[in-house]
Amino acid sequence: MSFTAVHAERGRLEASLPNLGCGWDWSAIHRVRPPVPLACRECGHGMLAKVSPLGLRFFAHAPGAPTCTLAEESMAHHLLKLELAQAARAAGWMAELEVSGPDGRWRAGVLASTANSRCVALEAQLPSTTAAEIRARTQRMGADGVRAYWFSDRSRIPWLGAVPSVRLARQGEDLVAVEPMARFTGAYWDPEPSIPLSEFVGRVLTSRLVSHAPRTPQRHVVRPVTWLWAYPKCVLAEAKKLGDEEKQQRAAQEEQERAERRGYARQEAALAERTARSDPDRAALARHSARLPGIDRAITQAVDMFRTRVTVGWSVGDSGYASGVPLVNDHGTLLAVFDPLPLAGPCPDFLLDVGLPMLFPTEERRERFEEHRATGERLRRLRQQAIAAALADDEWPPRRLSSPA
Structure with a gap:
């Protein structure tokens, strides 16, 4: 028939x-x-x-x-096609039965369409078949711009969820959609109650239910599926959760990298100070720097911050301080830098890495330094992106970056 x-x-x-x-x-x-x-x-x-x-x-x-x-095809198969067509028409769509695709590559049991040429195939699949065959048929229709949604009332469906599909069951005189419909609860996908077939088709065609490939665990299900049916707000909620987790992971990784850079920078500062204190001529330079305008107030600020004695370090003049003056404790540990002022180019990486207070004689000097620091951080991000891209493309060394104007 x-x-x-x-x-x-x-x-x-x-x-x-x-x-x-x-x-x-x-x-x-x-x-x-x-x-x-x-x-x-x-x-x-x-x-x-x-x-x-x-x-x-x-x-x-x-x-x-x-x-x-x-x-x-069996009578049950034809009757299911008829119910699918009636449900599509009830949702305001046009529905044609047994429509062949271009060159006969596929045939849709029910082809539902709208005036703006949206096309969806509603496929009754009662005979036994494999997930691979269902995927192949879905792909053939998709290549012609037709989405395929599959329906079966069998109790065991080996391809259920391998493609956008639904298992139906008879409740009295009515067919209802049973699975796989799910709701995102914040951490899991939990099963949704069954709904009448006509209501299910209406929700699908009007995008109130969408086919979704979940990326978080499915709970209380017989077996997880690749594709389930979900409300759009649940799909957005899952995406937000995963996006927040990704941001947290990225922030934690960046903080770990910053901590590693801080450790290396402070070791570098300690080595510079030890090396400088073996040179008696550096003591005179330190005494000269201790008389710079505003440095006494900066030392007082450092004492209040660290509750320890603070002096000018002998490693003053090191290029890592960007013309600034290191302030250290009695053990030579770097505590802060006074009045760093890069005269050309961005703030050096050392000052970005060391993560210690920068103290200034005037607010104008601070603003100028912060401007250089922002430029340096932008350039650093660009360098990191270039290195990552070069590694991905097996391009090494990376292209040279020019400094922002």
């Missing part, structure tokens, strides 16, 4: 439509003599208009028909 047939002049006839989809009344083809010449769209054999004992209109192959996929 089939719900469609072809007439030489009227074209395609569909038994589920009041006017057969061509402006022709059912009485014009049912039980008329001589029979109206109709043909199967699949095999070309003659067809007859018939009505089942329950009033279902359909087309049947005339005797002597060759092997035809439409003729081989």
